[in-house]
Amino acid sequence: MTSSEAFGIYVHWPFCKAKCPYCDFNSHVRHQPVDAMSFAEALAAELRWMRQRTPGRTVTSIFFGGGTPSLMPPQAVGHVLDAIGGLWPVSPEVETTLEANPTSIEAGNFRGYRAAGINRVSVGVQALNDHDLKALGRQHTAEEALAAFRMAAKVFPRVSFDMIYARPNQTVAAWREELARALAEQQGHMSLYQLTIEPGTAYFDLHAKGALAVPPEDRAVDLFDVTQELTAAAGLNAYEISNHAVSGQESRHNLLYWRYGEYAGVGPGAHSRLADGETRLALVAEKHPETWRAQVLEQGSGVTEETRVSPCEQSAEYLLMGLRISEGIDLDRFESLAGRPMDSSKLAGLKSMGLVKRNGNRLSATADGRRLLNAIIGELAV
Template identity: 40%
Template sequence: MSIPITPTSGSAPRDVQHYMRAGLLQLTSLPPLSLYVHLPWCLRKCPYCDFNSHESRGELPEARYLDALVADLEAALPLIWGRTVQTIFIGGGTPSLFSPESIDRLLGDIRARLRLEAGCEVTLEANPGTFEKERFRAYRGAGVTRLSVGVQSFNDRHLKALGRVHDRAQALAAVEEAAQAFETFNLDIMYALPGQTPAEQEEDMRQALAFAPPHLSIYHLTIEPNTYFAKHPPALPEDDQAWAMLDRITEMTGAAGMARYEVSAYARGGHQCQHNRNYWQFGDYLGIGAGAHSKLSFAHRVVRQVRLRDPQLYMTGALAGRAIAQDEDVRRADLPFEFMLNALRLREGFALQDFTERTGLAVTAIAKGLQEAEAKGLVTRDMGRVRPTERGFDFLSDLQALFLSD
């Protein structure tokens, strides 16, 4: 069931009773809830990026955008009333373009309207190209508890090929400052870059690990539709070489005391990203900001929402109480795939009870897919839990596809 979209003005939020009406599901409890806040501007659009990001031209409208975020949040409050927010993630774009004062105001506005879990993890994405001395400490003072630094590479040639606005020296300075300001921080590193050799990739990892990061997010450069690279594809390493790079990454992180707990994530004990874990465990999240996505559960349905993508239209729409561009129930037939798309990314897999509680479906809904996955050596399972095997991790897309609806 999709709500018609009015692209220029957005859709007003539905009355909460609309979501509470009878439906095809029966959820016995609601999953943990997170908050995602999207700050959509960046200095320059990277050629590989397919996120909802927009190049900043002139001074950012920080105050007006924060006003819009608060209006968006207040309009959504009836849908999550009484629920505790476990984690907050401020993503982009480049959120570190916003001043520490603005982030302080944002988090204060959130605390005034939501009940936060004690010790709530608050992550902010930051890029070295927006780095200046003491800026990261100021974010920490504003209430950010976890910084995610978009390094991607420490090699100037590769950074230029990726269209990044920072160079090696800026990356090193930013990571050093992050390590001094935060007990928990993440570095984003990409591999299989244009013209990258195994030796160069290994040097990137050696440099990253020299900072003893508590968490690493490792991404294979992929060519996404509607990006500059899709129109002008660069020469990338062959698949076999990319696989060898990933094997070496896993070997080096393991030797450094980091465990691969998710397909793209490596962490030291106690430093897993709780916000992302909630995504992967099919938890709920409210997304506010331009183009932000939400997944919210109710007694008889699971709903997905999307906010207006264009920042100017979003601000106008949110301030008028009409920030939502799409609002639809997840089809009952699609729930098994949606759950597996997330849960099978985790090394620990998932508990069968969690599947039942978070989809409202019986385990029989995934029995055929599990049987086939086990026969192919992609998962192992017992009476209570399903885990991807090493082969399942390597062929994750094939494993997830087994749960697509007919």
């Protein structure tokens, strides 16, 4: 399946029990119960609006992200999935993923999600020691996380074990031991993200004050190298810079993003990239949940921004996303988007330094290049 044939739907559930100090996603804490079904109805209404913009598509992947989608009642998830099935043709091989936090309450919903149609769960374990889990603002212990993951592995055909490394004061030896423990539990897919300090987060403020000690750059590189070493030894291919899987277990929805495919996003703060003839539209929805819901009820959609992506911007986005994955990018597609071939002298320079490689008409980053990906993209995008 080529990226042009793939069409994904992203569903954003914005609510969390607590705001994690490292998180810069559109997430909100409500101290009163959320009327989940009213938000599910609004999601269905926005899906109907999106259907008018996307005729002729077949849904190949669905992803519930957040926020914390595992706070959704199973009937709300089912309502959204039923709406999608009634609006578009859905591939028989559709991947339907839900991000889940591993508290015991949320894990109690797993069988209901499976009955509703979820066939893949991404479990946010994040760490396997309680001290770091508390520092990360997580609402579960390491043992609760492992119990939830094991339950998910029994309920769903596919599961991902998700962790964060390069945490404050983390050593290479500690991460090696922790990752080895996680690898003994994983079921074919792991998302292993290096902690980044993002503006607007509590960690950013602490770091700016000198009150948060993140690993220095050389140790962060060592942590990355250990991650690659141990996952490869366990038979998990690094198909994306932070994602590792046995063949066939790769996240199809995320591959759609990285291959610069087409997707419709619904929910507060959701983004979309929709084809419009030879061009592409970027849509962004209102971030505040209750304001978004009111706008959907009034107008059919919570979209507040709609812009046409220029050819130059499309080629830059394709480069930014595509060089993250091991398969890399198609140079013909880059040239078609950019309206120009990639600079051959820059390519030659990067290749001579061992940072990129070419296989026919595909360009990808080498193992060394993945450590310097931002610099490579910056060089080739201009």
